[in-house]
Amino acid sequence: MTGEENSAPQPAKAQAWTKGSELKTRAVKAGIWSGIFVWPVAVAIVLSAGGSPTKADVADSVRPGITEQSxxxxxxxxxxxxxxSTKKDPSALKQFLDPSTLTLNDQPWEYRNLSVVSATDPGPAGLIAVQVSAEVKESALDGEGKPTTQWPQRFFNxxxxxxxSSVGVLGLPSPVAGPNRPASDPxxxxGTRVSTSDAAGQAVVAFLAAYLTGNGDVSRYVKPGFQVTPVLPAPYVSVKAGDISVDKDVPASPKDGSVLRIKTDVLLTAAGGQQLPAQYTLTLTARAGRWETSSIDPVPAVLTSNKKTNSTSTKTPTSTPTEGK
Structure with missing residues (x-):
């Protein structure tokens, strides 16, 4: 990686869909792999009910996954x-329906990041509602009335x-609104802020530096028995921890086995100078007077009681973020 910042990738132009048979093959492969992974689960469910699995039992458990993926x-x-598809070249649509009666655009719509959002269970007549999203290139005017290009995420039913064993489309896609954002966050x-110079804060910085930059052996900063593999190759050269919050007051001399849940904002810097803000939630466990990471929590811990956590810092955070390299 050079010292210069990498330029942003150029938007990919839409490519005509000319591989209908390949699509079917991929759908079948997806179903096969889904069946392979679901099979042990289906067998376990039947056995736990006290009976022997029959072919019908397992097939019923596997089939919905295959159908939805296809x-x-x-x-x-x-x-x-x-x-x-365009007026001059509607061939991509011929894999799915007859485009002769459709009014198509002169130029293709450019899109990127096409993905499936959701799929319902088969309903009457075997109909399934699938929602697909894509970033579609659109022209608009900025605040000064100048033309600009945008790539908003659009959703289609x-x-x-x-x-x-046959799968086909019925009608044309319908542009729809995307999922609504929740009205409020949990x-x-x-609720308690701690300093990056605090023992717990230092433990977080040291662990993330080893985990993300390769600076140090990550096993030195984790609880014995917690298996974690650093991100390889290391994508960043430095980690700066800013705001660190914990779920309770941090004891000056924690007892062995004491647990602390932490949320920290970090600023990651790559070798080319690119920076990326990120956030981690971790669980720390005390051992021999020090804090060690015992879990990288996949989601933050939600307050379940009616009691509010302490919203006032028990310790004043450092004004300058602590950096790990």
Missing amino acids: AGAVASGFVGAWLS VTIRVDG SLVY
């Missing part, structure tokens, strides 16, 4: 073909029909 694969391919347990 429907999602067809729906995403259909949306891509629908956006990229697609109706898929499943008839035995209250979290991290």
Whole structure:
């Protein structure tokens, strides 16, 4: 990586969907792999009920996953073909329906990051509602009235029909509003702020530096028995911890086994100078008078009681973020 900042990737132009057979193959492969992973679970569920699994029992457990994945694969391919087809070249749509009666654009709609959002269970007549999202290139005017290009995320509903082993589309995609953002965020347990110079704060900085930059052996900063692999190759050269919050007052001399839940904002810097703000929630456990990371929590801890956590810092955070290299 050079010392210069990498330029942003250029938007990918929409490509005509000319691989209908490949799409079907991918859908079948997705179903097969889904079946492989679901099979042990299905068997375990039947056995736990005190009976021997029958072919029908296992098939019923596996089939919905295969159907939804196949429907999602067809729906995403259909949306891509629908956006990229033009008056002169509607061939991509021919894999899914007859485009001869459609009014298509002169130029293809450019899109990127096409993905399946959701799929319902099969309903009457084998109909499945699939929602697909994509970032679509659109022109607009900025605050000064000058033309500008945007890539908003758009959502589309697609109706898929499943008839035995056949999967096809019914009608055209429908542009719809995306999922609404929740009206409010849940209250979290991290109500007490601590300094980056505090023992717990230092433990967080040291662990994240080893985990993300390769500076030091990550096993030195974790609880014995907690297996964690550093991010390789190390994507960053420094980690600056800013605001650190915990779920309770931090004892000066913690007893062995004491647990502390932490949320910290960090600023990550790559070798090329690019910076990225991020956030981690961790669990620390005390051992021999020091704090060690015992978990990288996948989601923050939510406050479940009616009691409010202490919103006032018990210790004054440092004004300058602590940096780990």
